[in-house]
Amino acid sequence: MTITQQVTSAPLVAVVGATGVQGGSVIKALAESDKPYRIRGFTRDVTKAAAQTLKKRGVEMVTVNLVVENKEEVYKAFAGADYAFLVTNFWEHMNTEKEVSEGKLLIDAAKAAGVKGIVWSGLLPVKKISGGKYTKVVYFDGKAAVTDYGRASGVPFVDVQAGWYTSNLLAIPAFLAKQLDGTYALPWSIRPTTVVPMIDMENDYGLYVRKVLEQPVFPDGSALYTSSEDISAEELARQLSEVTGKKVVFKQVTGEEFANAFLTLGYPATVTGALIEVFQYFDEFGCYGGQPTAPSREGLARPTRTFAEFAESADWSKVFA
Incomplete structure (x- = not known):
């Protein structure tokens, strides 16, 4: 295990959804690496079993509710991070406007912290790809709007899409x-x-995020299509x-x-x-949208x-x- 809080030269990766499927997969993949990482995991309840398990593994667990109304605390949670993994959960509330606003908040907070790179779990713009034929796939289009915002933020930004x-x-x-x-x-x-x-999310998704973080140069502007x-x-x-x-x-x-x-x-x-x-x-x-997955799997x-x-x-x- 290479998760550490003592090696201050190790990059500090802030992981949204640490006790969830995607964030948990990212932490799993980074823990398997022979490179040391400091990991800060975000959760709304640091006392729950999943959070306590991560804490025992060396993850710094932070209690924070990542909503617009809690902007000040969200900004504090990212302070000092070198990289950030960001994800939003549409299915928790099924509200596209809420998801987009919270996605933008995460990007703004990571940017304010001075991170060297953001890895975002996005999806493609179905309405745009279909030429306006399909207009109701809001949970794809909402994440695509956050992707556009992230790419325009000025922070090196990579979109690692979930299959x-x-x-x-x-x-x-x-x-x-x-x-x-x-x-x-x-x-x-x-x-x-x-x-x-x-995609076996728990086992495999984090491999793609790890691939991004371990590139010699952070691959700003790229997108990975996972499976x-x-x-x-x-x-x-x-x-x-x-x-x-x-x-x-x-x-x-x-x-x-x-x-x-x-x-x-x-x-x-x-x-x-x-x-x-x-x-x-x-x-x-x-x-x-016709993008192949094979190139993204290379080098995992x-x-x-x-x-x-x-x-x-x-x-x-x-x-x-």
Whole structure:
């Protein structure tokens, strides 16, 4: 383990969402490095178990609520940092205006701290890429607006985009559903041959951030398109069936059918409308708008996990209960 607070020459990396999936993955990857890092993790509750575990591993844990109303404390939290990893969570509140304002706040605070570089977890501008065809994918377009703001900030800025979480299959019933005959399906509104950049976020996302931080020169202006494995929807179902021993098939459904599954889970209509369009966008343009993932995977500290490796390590007992 190379996390330290004693080696003052080691770069201090401020990590937003330290106890979450993305921030936690960044800390995991930096801890695996043979280079020393000082890490400051942000959380709203430093007493919770995940925060205490990180503290025991040498991470400096700071309690801070990263909202616009708490601007002064947010600025203080970044003081002294050399680099910053920034992420916002649209799904926590499903409010694009709030997400954009908080993303801009994080960039302003990191800039005020004098960081040498910002690594931001962004997404592509679906409305722009589609030529105005898809206008409801607000959680992509909101993050893209923050990206534009960051690139104009004057601080060296890299966008490390997150692919499609493999863990979605474990956490969200609408993505892997039991059928009336007792079998299981991936009932998605894309073609079976559509390729999805699946990523084991906890294990692999941080590798891309580490790659950025360990470049000889911070790669200002670049974007990395992350995945553990690019895999078609039908192949995803086949491998899942093979690994788990359950009959799992891919089932192409309409956008409305796909959205209704989320409505029954309590998602608001504004979000389900976005889900209809985002899969149409995936089908037509690809998750990354046609950008390949292979160049971004080059030079990672270790290989990413295949989907089959993720599936073999995951606990599917609740999904297939």
